[in-house]
Amino acid sequence: MTSQAKDAPAARGDLFDPACPTRRLLDRIGTKWTSMAVKVLAEAAPGEVRFAELLRRMPGVSQKMLSVTLRSLVRDGLVARRVEPSVPPGVHYRLTGLGLSLETVLAAVRDWAEEHMAEVDRANERHTGQEAGPEDRPGSATGV
Template sequence: MTGSRRGDLFSPACPTRRLLDRLGTKWTSMAVKSLSDGGELRFTELRRRMPGVSQKMLSTTLQTLVADGLVARRVEDTVPPRVHYRLTELGASLEVPLSALREWAEQHMARIDDHRRRAGLG
């Protein structure tokens, strides 16, 4: 990528910043985790595995993941059409860093929540 300033989060061209802009939502992380655990899933099954996600938000999240090449979409020619999603090889490679982030959160969020309570923010 021409002109990227690697490792400079202050640069809009920074690969890390660009990735965080795309993957920084809870729904994206949950979709990747659900597809990693479940293999190929239909839209309705994926939504069932993601409590609280609306149909519109899941649809938008999946469209973004498909456009980024992280998820593959397969449509069965039935009435109504059955739509299936699965991680691509690139998408599957995200599970390791996302798993590390989940592990970090499980180890440290209680302390962060405690600090927020003491600061009067939670």
């Protein structure tokens, strides 16, 4: 590989291409558990957080789901994992630089959601209160 090829910027993805890896990445980073884990780790940055502390600070997440989420974040280079050689082993997590850059974006999305949640709830209530028109009924020409 030439140094020019090594230094070239990575090609951007195309979200509308079904084969684009951007879709898979958005699936992974767009979950509530990812958002929560990144937030907890960002609050501790540049420090580390133990697995049990993450579990405690993320109400509703199961041990398995947290493990799957963290494994994905580590694989994607967003989180670093350190195992302390003790009995039982202590497992610590921290955001990488890439993970910290994701926190900025996720924080903006969380802020937007908190600011607009009442408005979205009202829209849901209006929609639920309406009778389904023919286009909304299953099996119709335009309904799903």
